Amino acid sequence: MDVHAVSARDYLVRKEPYYEPQGNEIALFEAAYRNQIPVLLKGPTGCGKTRFMEHMAWRLKRPLVTVSCHDDLTASDLVGRYLITASETAWVDGPLARAVRIGAVCYLDEIVEARKDTTVVIHPLADDRRALPIEKTGELLQAAPEFCLAISYNPGYQSVLKDLKQSTRQRFVAIEFTYPATELEQRIIIHESGIDPEMAARLVKFAGMTRNLKGNGLDEGASTRLLVHAAKLMASGIDPRQACRGAIAEALTDDAEMLAAVNELSASLF
Amino acid sequence: MTAASTSLSAIELEEKLDEYLDPVLSSRRTAVNLAAGLAEFARDQQDFALRWVGIIAKTNAELAYQFAAQAPEGLRLMPPDDLESWIIQAMDAYDRMGLYPASAEFQNVAAYAARARARSIGVSLDSVSGVLEIFLRGLSGRALKVEACDEVYTDTTTLFLPATLARLPGKADNFRLYKAIAAHQWAQTWYGTYCADLTEVLSDFPDPDYATRLFYALETARLDARIATDLPGLYRDMQRLKTELGETSYPASWHGHLASLRSPAASVRTTIGALQALYGTDIPAAQCYQGFLYPARATQAMAQRLAREKDQFHAALARLLEEKHRRAEPGAPAEESGADSERFRMQRTPDPDHPGKWHHELALDGQVVAIPPDVKALMDSIIQDLGDIPDEYLVAAGDGGYRREGEEKNPDDVWKGTYHEEGAFLYNEWDYRRQHYRKHWCVLREVDVHPVEDDFVARTRAKYSASIASLRRSFEALRGEERLMKRQKNGDNIDFDALVEAYADMHHGMELSEQVLTKRQKLERDIAVMFMVDMSGSTKGWINDAEREALVLLCEALEVLGDRYAIYGFSGITRKRCDLYRIKRFDEPYSISVQARISGIKPEDYTRMGATIRHLTRLLNDVEARTKLLITLSDGKPDDYDGYRGDYGIEDTRQALIEAKRDGIHPFCITIDTEARDYLPHMYGAVNWTIIDDVRRLPLKVSEIYRRLTT
Ligand SMILES: Nc1ncnc2c1ncn2[C@@H]1O[C@H](COP(=O)(O)OP(=O)(O)O)[C@@H](O)[C@H]1O
Numbered sequence: 002m003d004v005h006a007v008s009a010r011d012y013l014v015r016k017e018p019y020y021e022p023q024g025n026e027i028a029l030f031e032a033a034y035r036n037q038i039p040v041l042l043k044g045p046t047g048c049g050k051t052r053f054m055e056h057m058a059w060r061l062k063r064p065l066v067t068v069s070c071h072d073d074l075t076a077s078d079l080v081g082r083y084l085i086t087a088s089e090t091a092w093v094d095g096p097l098a099r100a101v102r103i104g105a106v107c108y109l110d111e112i113v114e115a116r117k118d119t120t121v122v123i124h125p126l127a128d129d130r131r132a133l134p135i136e137k138t139g140e141l142l143q144a145a146p147e148f149c150l151a152i153s154y155n156p157g158y159q160s161v162l163k164d165l166k167q168s169t170r171q172r173f174v175a176i177e178f179t180y181p182a183t184e185l186e187q188r189i190i191i192h193e194s195g196i197d198p199e200m201a202a203r204l205v206k207f208a209g210m211t212r213n214l215k216g217n218g219l220d221e222g223a224s225t226r227l228l229v230h231a232a233k234l235m236a237s238g239i240d241p242r243q244a245c246r247g248a249i250a251e252a253l254t255d256d257a258e259m260l261a262a263v264n265e266l267s268a269s270l271f
Numbered sequence: 272m273t274a275a276s277t278s279l280s281a282i283e284l285e286e287k288l289d290e291y292l293d294p295v296l297s298s299r300r301t302a303v304n305l306a307a308g309l310a311e312f313a314r315d316q317q318d319f320a321l322r323w324v325g326i327i328a329k330t331n332a333e334l335a336y337q338f339a340a341q342a343p344e345g346l347r348l349m350p351p352d353d354l355e356s357w358i359i360q361a362m363d364a365y366d367r368m369g370l371y372p373a374s375a376e377f378q379n380v381a382a383y384a385a386r387a388r389a390r391s392i393g394v395s396l397d398s399v400s401g402v403l404e405i406f407l408r409g410l411s412g413r414a415l416k417v418e419a420c421d422e423v424y425t426d427t428t429t430l431f432l433p434a435t436l437a438r439l440p441g442k443a444d445n446f447r448l449y450k451a452i453a454a455h456q457w458a459q460t461w462y463g464t465y466c467a468d469l470t471e472v473l474s475d476f477p478d479p480d481y482a483t484r485l486f487y488a489l490e491t492a493r494l495d496a497r498i499a500t501d502l503p504g505l506y507r508d509m510q511r512l513k514t515e516l517g518e519t520s521y522p523a524s525w526h527g528h529l530a531s532l533r534s535p536a537a538s539v540r541t542t543i544g545a546l547q548a549l550y551g552t553d554i555p556a557a558q559c560y561q562g563f564l565y566p567a568r569a570t571q572a573m574a575q576r577l578a579r580e581k582d583q584f585h586a587a588l589a590r591l592l593e594e595k596h597r598r599a600e601p602g603a604p605a606e607e608s609g610a611d612s613e614r615f616r617m618q619r620t621p622d623p624d625h626p627g628k629w630h631h632e633l634a635l636d637g638q639v640v641a642i643p644p645d646v647k648a649l650m651d652s653i654i655q656d657l658g659d660i661p662d663e664y665l666v667a668a669g670d671g672g673y674r675r676e677g678e679e680k681n682p683d684d685v686w687k688g689t690y691h692e693e694g695a696f697l698y699n700e701w702d703y704r705r706q707h708y709r710k711h712w713c714v715l716r717e718v719d720v721h722p723v724e725d726d727f728v729a730r731t732r733a734k735y736s737a738s739i740a741s742l743r744r745s746f747e748a749l750r751g752e753e754r755l756m757k758r759q760k761n762g763d764n765i766d767f768d769a770l771v772e773a774y775a776d777m778h779h780g781m782e783l784s785e786q787v788l789t790k791r792q793k794l795e796r797d798i799a800v801m802f803m804v805d806m807s808g809s810t811k812g813w814i815n816d817a818e819r820e821a822l823v824l825l826c827e828a829l830e831v832l833g834d835r836y837a838i839y840g841f842s843g844i845t846r847k848r849c850d851l852y853r854i855k856r857f858d859e860p861y862s863i864s865v866q867a868r869i870s871g872i873k874p875e876d877y878t879r880m881g882a883t884i885r886h887l888t889r890l891l892n893d894v895e896a897r898t899k900l901l902i903t904l905s906d907g908k909p910d911d912y913d914g915y916r917g918d919y920g921i922e923d924t925r926q927a928l929i930e931a932k933r934d935g936i937h938p939f940c941i942t943i944d945t946e947a948r949d950y951l952p953h954m955y956g957a958v959n960w961t962i963i964d965d966v967r968r969l970p971l972k973v974s975e976i977y978r979r980l981t982t
């Protein structure tokens with residue numbers, strides 16, 4: 002098997018991913034891209050960061066390599082390792098090295114989830130060097146001019162164990178995401194689920210109610226993603242109150258009192 | 272049918288009763304009537320009554336007679352369980368107080384039955400106030416308190432609701448009624464019932480009391496219509512309650528007015544118009560969720576809130592200005608504060624979602640500024656009361672924003688001869704006006720808390736025993752978190768990924784790695800946390816109690832977890848006497864003496880936070896740990912006797928925190944100062960703080976927050 006067979010074409014985003022801009026983030030990203038500055042997407046989960054990256058990759062006509070970071074992610078998982086084939090060994094690039102080689106857009110989602118020692122491998126890529134040292138092969142992989150590094154980070158977490166180090170964050174241009182404005186969010190929900198505008202409007206209103214509770218018992222309000230989930234359930238005929246309960250309330254909290262109150266809120270709208 | 276299920280006749284009953292009640296019967300007082308009363312009941316009910324007559328008679332025959340007389344009524348009104356508790360309660364009364372009170376218990380059978388019914392179907396406010404408060408905050412973002420009161424009304428800050436509700440046949444129904452009553456009062460605050468000066472308007476009528484009631488009836492129709500559009504689900508619930516509890520029909524004379532009250536453009540002015548037109552006509556019965564209207568109380572509460580929020584808003588603007596200066600190029604001259612009034616403006620654009628409503632944005636020097644969420648909430652609250660942010664709000668607080676009364680004294684006068692710098696630590700202090708440190712400015716000494724060996728810790732443990740158990744469980748879960756460690760030298764299983772890689776590496780001429788095993792391992796937390804507890808004079812009373820309780824719970828929890836922790840209290844007076852009270856050092860176990868010191872924590876003087884933070888940072892720097900935390904429990908902003916207040920205190924504290932962060936320490940603040948939103952974000956950053964608005968929640972919250980912070 003030829004382990005080098007993966008090519009840029011496999012990662013190309015062919016169809017335009019639906020994306021509603023919140024502000025001037027598209028222009029900002031394009032400018033950063035042209036200047037080879039890496040980008041940090043800040044914002045709560047489920048507010049469109051991943052979708053934005055897919056859209057940008059399509060726009061820039063670059064392949065997109067996405068890695069969802071988790072606390073077991075090692076540097077080799079990103080950079081690569083030797084594998085054994087029939088009789089010999091072969092080096093296989095990890096997703097990061099692959100992205101660097103083919104000049105892709107590489108998106109490291111939820112970077113703070115990764116182990117601290119993993120995060121540092123991106124440093125040389127994120128400054129003027131734009132290179133990825135591969136220790137095992139002794140190769141210094143120079144990034145293609147089209148290569149672009151983006152990471153995402155949710156600043157709302159209060160855990161001190163999930164803080165983005167200054168030495169990391171200062172290498173990036175930050176683009177801030179929040180939940181889309183009312184009308185926009187409504188449009189997104191309609192587009193993604195096909196429910197009628199009235200129901201979408203009520204969902205957005207419900208989201209607002211839960212966002213009112215952020216910091217008062219909820220760590221986060223309902224994200225656009227959760228709204229889309231609920232809307233999809235509703236579009237397949239689930240009772241709206243139940244859809245909100247299952248797709249939103251239960252995802253937000255386990256606290257019995259909070260759950261009861263959130264369910265009362267959705268019940269008051271539907 | 273078996274014989275047992277055939278009812279006893281009056282004759283048979285009388286025979287049995289004669290036997291039990293013999294000592295209190297006579298030729299004039301027979302058991303004939305008693306027997307007649309029980310004859311109509313089923314056999315098991317009769318047996319129940321007779322059995323109890325027999326039991327009670329053994330204690331007192333007269334009491335048994337009283338019971339027999341009331342038993343038919345009791346059987347009609349109550350199920351067996353309630354009957355039994357009714358009987359037990361009466362016998363209990365007999366034991367404690369004698370025959371009369373006990374007989375009275377039996378005679379009051381109807382009242383007892385009503386109470387029992389309320390208990391079984393009713394809902395207490397205590398059991399639902401938590402859910403209701405969250406629900407109300409969700410509706411609009413502003414916090415509303417819920418309190419029990421005989422009169423149902425709102426002053427726009429607190430909703431006063433009945434202590435229990437048992438008007439409907441089930442708990443769920445009664446909860447629905449609570450929700451409707453609460454939502455109806457919320458609607459008064461949200462849809463602007465008090466946006467007009469009702470006190471004045473209503474007192475202009477010849478009969479203000481009547482006018483108030485008629486106004487309220489009309490306003491209710493308007494509010495109902497708003498709820499119908501905005502919260503259709505809730506409206507359905509309210510309609511259902513109306514059919515269950517009696518619908519109010521509006522008189523024919525109202526019909527024309529109802530249409531305008533229900534139109535989306537209606538406001539409290541519309542209601543006042545209708546009031547003028549309908550003045551003198553009959554007032555329809557109140558809806559089941561209505562209470563009373565006390566415009567004067569609302570006006571007063573609003574005035575207080577407005578004054579407070581105005582101050583907070585001025586302070587928030589000052590912070591925005593400062594932020595702007597900081598971002599501006601360094602060296603640029605700061606603008607004169609006199610011109611500030613010109614600089615903030617509100618920009619209003621029509622809100623596309625709500626015709627007739629506006630979108631409010633704050634502009635500074637002609638540019639819309641991004642407002643932090645806390646300021647946004649403040650703005651929303653003001654707009655809710657006033658419909659807008661008036662111009663006099665758009666001024667940043669000046670230097671004197673935080674200043675407090677009381678003349679300043681010379682520290683040396685106060686402490687003449689009583690201090691010496693031996694064994695003391697000297698710390699710099701940041702003077703923001705100079706943008707420089709004052710060298711060796713503060714004298715800090717570590718002292719011991721005077722231990723108090725009482726039962727405080729035991730009492731606290733007992734008081735929170737249930738919570739402690741669950742805290743310990745949840746902390747145990749953290750500790751017990753296991754994780755599959757990869758690439759280990761020693762372990763229980765083969766790490767195939769690593770093995771394959773090692774093998775491949777070896778083929779490539781490298782050395783075979785030994786790290787090819789996996790091992791399950793308890794997650795090594797390696798956290799050291801310093802608690803810095805406010806012991807200033809202002810914590811006297813409740814706050815001090817809550818702090819001490821919080822520490823007890825925290826220690827219980829941390830002992831389970833195994834994180835290293837230390838506790839220090841701080842207070843002091845003037846820069847020459849910053850006292851740091853040792854409660855528990857890092858290397859000290861949670862011993863009896865630590866417990867006695869926790870019990871001994873008492874309010875002292877002032878809060879010079881900067882020096883304290885610098886010293887605790889030094890202590891934390893001496894500890895080896897991957898993660899270091901500095902958690903402050905406080906009740907207010909930094910404040911000391913000799914000018915350490917306002918911006919000066921805040922800026923020094925902020926600087927000390929920056930120094931701590933530079934040393935890799937994570938500061939976090941837990942405060943009960945509800946005004947802390949004004950200054951905490953500036954000191955601790957956007958997320959590293961929490962406000963607890965109810966002191967009673969502090970003890971449990973602190974442990975919860977700690978858990979969240981470290982997972
Ligand atoms: N601006 C947007 N345009 C289109 N869809 C969006 C937008 N924001 C959110 N969504 C919807 O929300 C979902 C979750 O967004 P996602 O990009 O996965 O969030 P994040 O990466 O921030 O956690 C998407 O799948 C999409 O349906």
Ligand SMILES: [Mg+2]
Nearest residue numbers: 047050051110
């Ligand atoms: Mg994502």
